[in-house]
Amino acid sequence: xxxxxxxxxxxxxxxxxxxxxxxQEIFTHIKEFNNPGISPCIYALWHKNQxxxxxxxxxxHLSVLISTSIDGEIVAGVCEKWGFxxxxxxxxxxxxxxxxxxxxxxxxxxxxxxxMVDGPHGPLHKVKNGAVKLAQMSGAxxxxxxxxxxxxxxxxxxxxxxxxxxxxxxNILNIYGKPVYVSENATDDELNAAKENIKEQLFEIxxxxxxYYEEALKQKLWDKKK
Numbered sequence: 001x002x003x004x005x006x007x008x009x010x011x012x013x014x015x016x017x018x019x020x021x022x023x024q025e026i027f028t029h030i031k032e033f034n035n036p037g038i039s040p041c042i043y044a045l046w047h048k049n050q051x052x053x054x055x056x057x058x059x060x061h062l063s064v065l066i067s068t069s070i071d072g073e074i075v076a077g078v079c080e081k082w083g084f085x086x087x088x089x090x091x092x093x094x095x096x097x098x099x100x101x102x103x104x105x106x107x108x109x110x111x112x113x114x115x116m117v118d119g120p121h122g123p124l125h126k127v128k129n130g131a132v133k134l135a136q137m138s139g140a141x142x143x144x145x146x147x148x149x150x151x152x153x154x155x156x157x158x159x160x161x162x163x164x165x166x167x168x169x170x171n172i173l174n175i176y177g178k179p180v181y182v183s184e185n186a187t188d189d190e191l192n193a194a195k196e197n198i199k200e201q202l203f204e205i206x207x208x209x210x211x212y213y214e215e216a217l218k219q220k221l222w223d224k225k226k
Contacts, residue, residue: 010070014077021078027169030055030147031221033212035176040107042142044131044180044198047119048161050075052147055174059083061111063103065130067120087113100134107138117198124161125203127195135182136191144177144201148209171222175212177201 032055039061045052056062063085066076076086085106089099103113113134117127135142148154153168166172178201182194205212216222 010073011077014074014081017074018078018081021082024166025054027153028054028166028172029170029222030172030174031216032057032174033176033216033221035174036143036179038141038143038179039112040110040138040140041112041179042107042131042135042138042140043112043114044117044127044142044144044202045114045146046125046161046202047116047122048159048163049145049147050116050119050163051165052145052172052174053079053084053114054082055147055172056112056114056145058112060085062114063087063106063111064114065089065099065103065116069120072120085111096130100130100137103134104138107134107140118161122160125199127199129191129195131198132182132186132191132194135180135194136184136186139181139184141179141181142194142198143179144198144205145174146177146202146205146209147172147174148206148213149173150210150213173209173213173216173221175205175209177205 053064060083064079065087066072068088076088079086087099087102089096106113115131117131118125131142149170149172151170153166153170154172155165155167157163157165180194180197
């Protein structure tokens with residue numbers, strides 16, 4: 001059976017995907033809510049919300065961790081065309097040490113990084129070790145982030161992670177949690193507690209997403225210029 005995505009067409013597919021998303025960008029209106037504005041930091045998000053990085057400001061100083069899989073090659077190509085910095089690797093996979101050191105260098109230089117904490121292949125909503133280990137090594141805080149829109153144009157794709165994406169004109173809110181700091185000398189129990197904190201915050205934000213969105217409407221965020 002011929003694989004739809006392969007090494008011969010991956011660049012072409014990345015270019016087509018970028019063109020489609022670039023067109024959608026005209027109709028995508030993302031605003032931020034409760035962003036603590038800490039830099040450097042580690043943005044932690046579920047895999048299903050990976051497109052929310054588009055709403056993070058200063059993308060020139062944001063590096064995105066993307067798997068070394070061939071599917072990740074497309075995502076990486078799109079992110080680079082969009083102006084993000086890309087680090088290739090996955091926790092527990094080949095290249096994990098190298099990618100960790102790259103992200104650590106980024107953080108030490110004052111830049112931010114973004115990690116899909118249950119990616120790239122799940123299990124769904126299980127926070128892996130990558131983000132907390134990186135926080136422990138760098139001293140940078142982890143900032144949980146989630147996005148939401150009640151509009152019908154904010155759709156769920158039929159993927160393993162139930163990925164969210166706008167399709168048409170859509171107002172979306174990036175909602176940020178409280179910083180999670182990890183001590184350089186953190187014990188295994190403290191590292192596990194930090195992972196649980198991230199998970200609980202992401203679930204709590206999602207539980208209250210409508211309330212945050214209504215508050216953003218009261219603040220008339222979409223009426224304001226960027």
